[in-house]
Amino acid sequence: MTDHAVARDRIAFLRGLRNVRRFRPDPIPRPVVDDLLEVARWSGSARNIQPWEFVVVRDREMLRALAAAEGYAGHLADAPLGIVLVMHGDPAQATQETWDEGRLAERIMLAADAHGVGASVGWFRPRGAETVKALLGIPPGRTVRTALSLGYPDPAADGPKPGQGRKPIAELVHEERYGEGTGG
Amino acid sequence: MTDHAVARDRIAFLRGLRNVRRFRPDPIPRPVVDDLLEVARWSGSARNIQPWEFVVVRDREMLRALAAAEGYAGHLADAPLGIVLVMHGDPAQATQETWDEGRLAERIMLAADAHGVGASVGWFRPRGAETVKALLGIPPGRTVRTALSLGYPDPAADGPKPGQGRKPIAELVHEERYGEGTGG
Numbered sequence: 001m002t003d004h005a006v007a008r009d010r011i012a013f014l015r016g017l018r019n020v021r022r023f024r025p026d027p028i029p030r031p032v033v034d035d036l037l038e039v040a041r042w043s044g045s046a047r048n049i050q051p052w053e054f055v056v057v058r059d060r061e062m063l064r065a066l067a068a069a070e071g072y073a074g075h076l077a078d079a080p081l082g083i084v085l086v087m088h089g090d091p092a093q094a095t096q097e098t099w100d101e102g103r104l105a106e107r108i109m110l111a112a113d114a115h116g117v118g119a120s121v122g123w124f125r126p127r128g129a130e131t132v133k134a135l136l137g138i139p140p141g142r143t144v145r146t147a148l149s150l151g152y153p154d155p156a157a158d159g160p161k162p163g164q165g166r167k168p169i170a171e172l173v174h175e176e177r178y179g180e181g182t183g184g
Numbered sequence: 185m186t187d188h189a190v191a192r193d194r195i196a197f198l199r200g201l202r203n204v205r206r207f208r209p210d211p212i213p214r215p216v217v218d219d220l221l222e223v224a225r226w227s228g229s230a231r232n233i234q235p236w237e238f239v240v241v242r243d244r245e246m247l248r249a250l251a252a253a254e255g256y257a258g259h260l261a262d263a264p265l266g267i268v269l270v271m272h273g274d275p276a277q278a279t280q281e282t283w284d285e286g287r288l289a290e291r292i293m294l295a296a297d298a299h300g301v302g303a304s305v306g307w308f309r310p311r312g313a314e315t316v317k318a319l320l321g322i323p324p325g326r327t328v329r330t331a332l333s334l335g336y337p338d339p340a341a342d343g344p345k346p347g348q349g350r351k352p353i354a355e356l357v358h359e360e361r362y363g364e365g366t367g368g
Binding site for chain 2: 007009015017019029036037042046048049052053054055057059095102103104106110111112115121136139147167169171172174177178
């Protein structure tokens with residue numbers, strides 16, 4: 001491909017990421033999981049602290065138990081793979097860790113999409129996070145808030161959903177100063 | 185390219201994103217900026233709230249003024265373009281907005297990289313954020329914390345830096361339970 005074609009492919013790839021909540025039961029091959037973890041490992045973070053660890057879960061009973069923790073991670077129950085994000089939990093860096101965790105999650109979901117694997121964000125409420133720590137043996141001082149469900153999309157279940165559109169550019173972009181619309 | 189080659193290209197692309205702090209003075213063409221904003225617009229967010237707006241700044245005097253705001257955004261002074269991320273500032277959603285902002289920023293930096301444009305994260309301290317709001321006319325209730333500096337990398341200035349490596353996989357990944365190493 002030409003440089004231009006590569007750029008176009010990459011932009012279309014980034015633009016096209018969508019939430020996938022229903023998965024086929026097929027396992028995700030190890031080399032694909034390794035790619036996800038390698039992309040995760042190379043995530044940028046403030047002062048390159050890399051304030052994260054990952055628990056990779058395939059065990060069905062464990063995934064069901066995690067899915068039942070208080071919060072919004074029910075889709076883990078039927079996913080072939082879950083990745084629980086474990087953040088360092090430095091109280092002085094709470095905002096920065098939250099921000100870096102968003103960066104990290106986005107990369108993992110994109111790396112999955114590069115292999116045709118769909119992903120969904122699961123979010124634990126604080127009490128659910130305590131449940132998850134107990135289930136997985138995560139030290140109490142760590143921050144657990146997010147798990148990603150991963151699997152090949154179930155074509156029978158997923159498809160364009162209502163309410164998944166986005167606001168138009170004109171509502172989002174200001175040129176030079178807030179309140180000035182886009183000239184584009 | 186085959187599907188496999190496309191997947192490999194996308195993984196290498198995701199893995200390869202690096203911080204760029206020194207830029208050539210060349211402006212970023214409008215179609216490239218439009219691609220960045222389009223990728224930003226399609227970012228995922230909790231309940232698809234899309235709690236963001238973007239202020240796109242090219243004016244050199246304004247970029248210098250933003251760079252001088254209290255925080256860590258000095259690299260804006262010499263960047264041809266800055267994008268200030270303006271978050272809704274809903275107090276009940278502060279953590280979620282911070283997390284979604286990280287997702288958003290990662291996508292914009294990747295979209296820039298797809299076009300050979302480098303990016304750096306600038307971070308304002310709370311008092312610096314007040315300065316930025318006053319400079320750009322952003323309503324007080326919004327959250328401003330981040331600006332991205334964007335430009336073509338200056339090959340004379342940038343290059344592999346010490347201290348930009350990453351922790352090995354074995355320090356990051358746990359299989360099935362925390363404390364269990366990777367089998368890979």
